[in-house]
Amino acid sequence: MLLLGIDIGTSSIKVSVVDPVTQVAIASAQYPDEESPILAPQAGWAEQLPDMWWLQVQQAIQICNKSGKYDPKDISAIGIAYQMHGLVLVNKDQQILRNSIIWCDSRAVEIGSKAFEAIGEKKCLERLLNSPGNFTASKLAWVKQNEPDVYDQVDKIMLPGDFIAMRLTGAITTSESALSEGIFFDFKESQLSKDVIKYFGFDTSFFPAVQPVFSNHGELLPAVAKTLGLKAGIPVAYKAGDQPNNALSLNVLNPGEVAATAGTSGVIYGVSDKLAYDPQSRVNTFAHVNYTDKQKRLGVLLCINGTGRLYSWVKTLFGPSVSYAQMNEKAAQSPSGSYGLRILPFGNGVERMLNNKPVGAHFHNIDLNIHSKEHIMRAVQEGIACAFRYGLDIMRGNGMNPSVIRAGKANLFLSDLFAEIFVNATGVPVELYKNDGSTGAALGAGIGSKIFASPAEAFSKMEKIKVIEPASNNKFEPVYQDWKNLLSEHLKINQ
Structure with a gap:
């Protein structure tokens, strides 16, 4: 029994196959060797092709399989970590409607600022814990305003990890953690933000079914399993943004614990049990991977x-x-x-x-x-x-x-x-x-598929x-x- 972790970075895709007994990667692969392009049609814009990620995921998995260090059929669950805040749009046939507007794109700053003022700064901070800023909700509003032909075809909106899970399983899901990183989640009501939906005029049918981060987000399609040499029907049992996942990878789950990473972007990510916010929204608060309505675990990023x-x-x-x-x-x-x-x-x-x-x-x-x-x-x-x-x-x-x-x-x-x-x-x-992000995603899949009874058990052998x-x-x-x-x-x- 093995676990597969996929880390969808801005620069490349990394995958790791992890033995849950030792909690150590027995094989890893990264693709491509050179850094993936970021498309900038205009100054301040940043886009990537979702199908580029999908092709790279397949290449990385196949390279890992060729290591000969394991039998791909022994993989029993998949976990996905992904670059946060990106916007992926698909129609009812799950066809991509445009390039993904990724995390470092700046085009929606003014849209988010106007929403912050119109909804009310106090209400945004108390309920969303952030300004709408330049996050996914504002990017979707930009598409609505500037590309109405694209917007009219939208069936579902996704983050990058949701898209890869869709390609693997055909299913589309989200989580409270994912909704919060897009600034779609009302922490006071524990549901989609009525204020954001109403202000921007979004259709609630755009949003996938909400499931826990650690849960079954779909099962591997037979055709995809055949291509990748894996066993059909294994679950995608975990999905999280790269920074919450990095924290999980370092067993940062409790209030006061702090993680850092310095990849394409640099992040310090601390866990809190308070629905707190920065008045200027210079640092941001999202639902952590172990957030529940009864046990608040917030990631301050x-x-x-x-x-x-x-x-x-x-x-x-x-x-x-x-x-x-x-x-x-x-x-x-x-x-x-x-x-x-x-x-x-x-x-x-x-x-x-x-x-x-x-x-x-x-x-x-x-x-x-x-x-x-x-x-x-x-x-x-x-x-x-x-x-x-x-x-x-x-x-x-x-x-x-x-x-x-x-x-x-x-x-x-x-x-x-x-x-x-x-x-x-x-x-x-x-x-x-x-540990790294792909190893953490694999262990997250072990938690979601109940191989581990708790996150603490999944990282009990973490090597300092x-x-x-x-x-x-x-x-x-x-x-x-x-x-x-x-x-x-x-x-x-x-x-």
Whole structure:
């Protein structure tokens, strides 16, 4: 008996096959090797092709199967993690109606701002725990306003993970966690938000059946099973957004526990038991994977759009022939502070923690006689860490004060240098674990299919790699304050 986890990232798809006895991946695969394209028909837009994800999922599973380390017929359940907030539209024949408008697309900011004002800021924050902002509901409203021919054909709206589950099973479902991340969920009433539906004029039939995150979301179709070498009828037993799933992967389920990730975007995600919100909606609150009406478990999410995306951009420009590991080695050759070079790591869409202002990415204090690629590579990591610190201070102002942060040893946290800079910038120790999103999704499927009696049992063998403590002679604070002053100047310019 094995479990299959699928992680639908912005850059690529990763799958893992996990043995529930050891709770360890016995095989993993990622596809494609190069980063998937983000389509930008206009400035501030970001789209991807849903069928690209589906083709990549199939390729990744088939590559994993070819490892020869397991019998694909032994897989008994599937779990899916996915990039959050994307909008996928299908007609009654389950045909895609347009490209997916993904999480970092900025076109609906003004629509969300008008909804926030019209519905009432106090009501939105108390019931939705967020402004409609640039989330899925506002993206759907943009389609309604600007592409009425497409909107008139809509039968169901989905998030990226719902779409992949549909392709696997033919069934379309959602969850309270998914509805909350789209800003469709009223936490006071524990149902679809009447205020959002009424204001935007959405048809309630657009929304799939609501089921628990850990439950049967459909069973593998015979034709798909044959293509993938799997057993027909096995359930998709878990679906969650990538950040709630990352928290699950790190066994972050209880109030006060905090996770972080630094992939295409950077996230700090803390669990709370209070229906609380940031008055400016700079950090956002969603239903966590273990949220129920009786036991409130909320995920408080800080998102920075441009973390790994900026590092990827720098690699393309300054190190196309080197690996990320080699970039990290080069960055470590530069001294702390990068000889005054400061980088604001934005520019991948508007940033919620900056009140949706289009700040952009900026390089400051370049000295043509001093700075080299090595200094730029380190300054990027320092700028990203400073952005994390800036956002964490917002979370602290809202009552989230972590004593430790858990992270998977993946993406930017593969860099020992970045982990060290992150810890010194935030002043919070980091525990690094072996788990990743696809492994977490697989174990989530084990919970949903009742192989595990509880999440605690599913992660009872989680392997801690190491703990990184802030330096005793931490001298990073002046670097951060200098960075923060530069950001303040840019925020004034964009008022």
